[in-house]
Amino acid sequence: MTDRAESLPAQRREGAVPRRLDKRLDRGRLAAAIAPYLQVAPLTLTFAIFLLIPIATIIVVSFWDYDSIRVIPDFMMLNYEELLTSSVTWQIYLNTLKYAVLTWALTLGIGFTVAYFVAFHVRSLTWQITLFMICTIPFWTSNIIRMISWIPFLGRNGLLNSTLLAMGVIDQPLEFLLFSDFSVVLAFVHLYVLFMVVPIFNSMMRIDRALVEAAVDAGATGWQVLTNVIIPLSKPGIAIGSIFVVTLVMGDFITVRLMSGGQSASVGLMMANQISLLQYPAAAANAVVLLFVVLMMVALMLRIVDIRKEL
Amino acid sequence: MAKPAKGREPRPLSFYLLAAFFGLFVLFLYGPIATIVILSFQGPNGGLTFPMNGVSTHWFHNLFQQQAVGDFGGALTRSVSLGLIVMVVTVLFSVAAGLGFRHRFRGSGVIFYIAVASLIVPSILVSLGIGLMFNIVGVEPNWFSSGLGAHLTWTLPFGLLIMFAIFNRFNRAYEEAARDLGATPWQTIRFVVLPIIAPSVIGIALFGFTLSYDEFARTLMTAGSFNTLPLEIYGMTTNVTTPVLYALGTLTTALSFLVILAALGGVLLVQRRRARLGSDAGVGV
Known part of the structure; x- marks a missing residue:
């Protein structure tokens, strides 16, 4: 009994819902799946540009060389050696x-x-x-x-x-x-x-x-x-x-x-x-x-x- | 309250000791500010410390003369504009992200940890990193570009955490009811969710403006060629030896207090409006 009662609406939905509405439901489901990403995107991008990339920049530059007027791209440990010793x-x-x-x-x-x-x-x-x-x-x-x-x-x-x-x-x-x-x-x-x-x-x-x-x-x-x-x-x-x-x-x-x-x-x-x-x-x-x-x-x-x- | 006799229950000794401690704490918090407010009204011949040498508004007038100190008016304008931009962006980005975080999605944990990291990473590091990045790319740093980004790394985590705190206590039945009545997702947010979270959104706006308006370390390498107000004040500490410094301190603190009062007033207004127009559930027809 309960089985039938539960399956009945499902059957009716599959059979009776017009295809147009079905598509709309699909689109709604798709939108619901994408929505959180769109909502979080501005915040995430801000952190990526102004926190993650700058920290990566610091890490890269920490291996660079410099003289009194400019920085010179390089890969050396000297900055760390000088610092830690x-x-x-x-x-x-x-x-x-x-x-x-x-x-x-x-x-x-x-x-x-x-x-x-x-x-x-x-x-x-x-x-x-x-x-x-x-x-x-x-x-x-x-x-x-x-x-x-x-x-x-x-x-x-x-x-x-x-x-x-x-x-x-x-x-x-x-x-x-x-x-x-x-x-x-x-x-x-x-x-x-x-x-x-x-x-x-x-x-x-x-x-x-x-x-x-x-x-x-x-x-x-x-x-x-x-x-x-x-x-x-x-x-x-x-x-x-x-x-x-x-x-x-x-x-x-x-x-x-x-x-x-x-x-x-x-x-x-x-x-x-x-x-x-x-x-x-x-x-x-x-x-x-x-x-x-x-x-x-x-x-x-x-x-x-x-x-x-x-x- | 449930137990009306409670008020007459005698307070233990510990209450009075703790109350005294709290009083001293408040004095500790506000005493120094009170001192410079008083000292900013020094007479024209007064110095940086007590005693007061007459009372005047001389130092406030002095503040507005261009040559007396650096570019005070310009710095104030820049700081207020930047604060307002940061406020708007913080509110928009953190409310949107807060709505997004209510659903499970891939990467939510990582984004949350990045936000927390943004609070923990020392400010001077953010400043240095953004400065270097602009330097390498070859873009001139400016208060409204690199400065704005640097401030957002400080205000957005607070905004996001406030949103988390709201939605942890948010009753979803209201939204479901709106949806059942045929509201579109946008209508649900506009007419149901936003009015409910309004007081906390005012809180986020307060954080956005004041934290940006007072930010120093993150602005240091990102402001470009024009100073914001905290940088200007910092510059003054090393070369200004008159109470004009205190006048500036009094003025910016007054502005901060005005903003805080406006925010609190806004929250009270929302709550009063809510009490007046509130639900009639259970009242009967």
């Missing part, structure tokens, strides 16, 4: 890594605490959204202006020094506040902490509140709820935030140049200097190594947390 390179990589680790640890601590407060201690959704917006608005303003804005605050005659002097806490202006590793890391944290807050907050808002209640009912203290429920479930957000912060710091040059007053170096700054000296092949070799290092770091973080599951 120089002790300066290693020091600069170590210095950049130091900035990355310090910034990562600070943004993680601050970002997690802020996200945790808004997600679990603020009770009304309206307030949660408002506070979240307050945290994200600076993301849409200029990074350079946000860096510059520390200068009147941290400088020798800056706000902080004059306040501390007036209070009698210190009797000489603190010199380490501006144009130092301190100010570089401070600016990094200031600029990039949002990249930590947003994904962690997003992860936390997805945690089923019943799990927290269950833990409390089972006798867990607030601290235990945090360490046994919330932190493990926030891991995808922590991973995404960490990838953002680490890659941004590893590739940065403008913050290091502005906030260290030219007294510190980073990989990006080394590249920027080579670019300004028109040593493009050297800069390209540097870029390839940097890209490799950054991708390895990201791969490492993805091994710890599988974010693909969470998207």
Whole structure:
């Protein structure tokens, strides 16, 4: 019985549908199959032209030769040899890594605490959204202006020094506040902490509140709820935030140049200097190594947390 | 809410400690900007730090005198135009791609990973790569060609991720209903899908404009012979020692805030309109 009932409409369709309509259905099916490709094409082409080909260009140019005025097509390893055998390179990589680790640890601590407060201690959704917006608005303003804005605050005659002097806490202006590793890391944290807050907050808002209640009912203290429920479930957000912060710091040059007053170096700054000296092949070799290092770091973080599951 | 007594439940001590931490965090985020806004109103004889030497709008006037700083007006015009172009392109490309990604198709995984890679690859690398590419091909880099492309590698991934976030929560029953009522695919998108995703599209537009308007590293080697505003500001940091720098900072930040407010206002407007004209399901005849 059921067999017949099911096959009946199919038979009727095959027999009764006029050929013209059939063709139209076919065309519709064809369009449906092609549509996604057409819809994705503009985006894909943009990435191909402005991301993939440029990276390929960098890789090719990294094997080229150069003199003081031009680049010369070639195939040689000299750029890499010079880069990897120089002790300066290693020091600069170590210095950049130091900035990355310090910034990562600070943004993680601050970002997690802020996200945790808004997600679990603020009770009304309206307030949660408002506070979240307050945290994200600076993301849409200029990074350079946000860096510059520390200068009147941290400088020798800056706000902080004059306040501390007036209070009698210190009797000489603190010199380490501006144009130092301190100010570089401070600016990094200031600029990039949002990249930590947003994904962690997003992860936390997805945690089923019943799990927290269950833990409390089972006798867990607030601290235990945090360490046994919330932190493990926030891991995808922590991973995404960490990838953002680490890659941004590893590739940065403008913050290091502005906030260290030219007294510190980073990989990006080394590249920027080579670019300004028109040593493009050297800069390209540097870029390839940097890209490799950054991708390895990201791969490492993805091994710890599988974010693909969470998207 | 379900439990009206909840509001009167006493807050634990941890709440107050965390609230204090949050307050300090907000101060940390906005304090420095507030300082330069105040300092930009320095008197004509004032310096780069406190104390204020009178209050004036001298430095704002100074900003608009061509010779005082580089080509501020031109840089601003270029940055705003580029921001608007990037905004439109980002919205069109990422909404289209977002619609495409709802179907399974070959290569979708690869394209997704390329988009994520675009976020992860250091900006200076993109800048260098595009600069070199134009150099080798023999095309002069320009803010509206190479600069535009460089900015899109930064804004498109954000647009695409926002689209993913929308469509993960999208109820397909609405589309099916439209189709059952005889809507063509275009009508379904125009009258059903787009109105539903409108607030998030405003979000994508906000990302597109502001990220481009403030972008520095990706513009460095791709802007060609004319500076965009961030490049201009960066140039000023090395040779301008008057509060005119702060005036510029105040002005661009104000512009950013205006754009953000406009976007938020737009979202609120859409939501209010939706509440007013919303569904009458269950209300009865």
